[in-house]
Amino acid sequence: MTESPDWPAGVARHVLPRIDSTNAEALRLAATLSGPTWIMAREQTAGRGRRGRAWRDPQGNLAATLLIRPTGSPADASLYSFVAALALHEALVATCGPAARVQIKWPNDGLLNGGKVAGILLESAGQGARVTALAIGIGVNLAAAPDPTTLEPGATPPVSVLGETGHAVTADQFLDLLAPAFARWQAQLETWGFAPIRSAWLARAARLGQPVTARTGRDTRHGTFEGIDDSGALILTTPAGRETIPAADIHFHEA
Incomplete structure (x- = not known):
């Protein structure tokens, strides 16, 4: 080729x-x-x-x-x-x-x-x-x-x-x-x-600054997608505060 x-x-x-x-x-x-x-x-x-x-x-x-x-x-x-x-x-x-x-x-x-x-x-x-x-x-x-x-x-x-x-x-x-x-x-x-x-x-990120749900094998977190940190982990602001999540499945909140 x-x-x-x-x-x-x-x-x-x-x-x-x-x-x-x-x-x-x-x-x-x-x-x-x-x-x-x-x-x-x-x-x-x-x-x-x-x-x-x-x-x-x-x-x-x-x-x-x-x-x-x-x-x-x-x-x-x-x-x-x-x-x-x-x-x-x-x-x-x-x-x-x-x-x-x-x-x-x-x-x-x-x-x-x-x-x-x-x-x-x-x-x-x-x-x-x-x-x-x-x-x-x-x-x-x-x-x-x-x-x-x-x-x-x-x-x-x-x-x-x-x-x-x-x-x-x-x-x-x-x-x-x-x-x-x-x-x-x-x-x-x-x-x-x-x-x-x-x-x-x-x-280029989808839903930055918007509500998302992060699901790991054990837990579900609801919060605002604030970005990623220096390791690429997800930064999520939840009612409990700011959390860093290294691995999860993200689900969007549809209107």
Whole structure:
């Protein structure tokens, strides 16, 4: 395949006809890859979302994973989810056009006109406090959205790029936008640290300053979404005061 002239230098690209999970394949191949590599599948049969949920992947959508070898701690590696979110936002804006409303939903979703159009999943391999390989998986509903009845109650309704905008874009075309965008935001993180990434992310965040519900495995918190801290954790103002929540599912309060 001929790569886009904007494809980032030194980054490989593997396109597979069918695979269980691009994240799983990336981690299986990690020991054999000589540098950062995007792995994209035409068909993904066992995609994964957060907390072990299935990621349903209708034909024509994007299923891709970037495998990198970050330096630093697992906490440092987790910041790449915000890099991925910014790259995803940039690629969606370029694809969907100025009339579309593209936002980021903490911690890992892309929204298009209020519906969920994309998700991000980070998985890592390593020993102890060292991450030796990081798989950054991104799924985008380009051609079709999954059946809403297959999702858990309270989930953000799914949408597709084609359904919301009428724009038909292939997975290859979208990856040609996504990979260079990721490289640019990655360079910012690695040069300047998390602060500019955090500011850019907040400028694109959905429901900032509005009421949300944060659900963890044990607790439910209702409050106002105030932003994210220097580690990427959610800042929520509740009746009990200001709380920092490192991991949760966020549900919006609909009018």
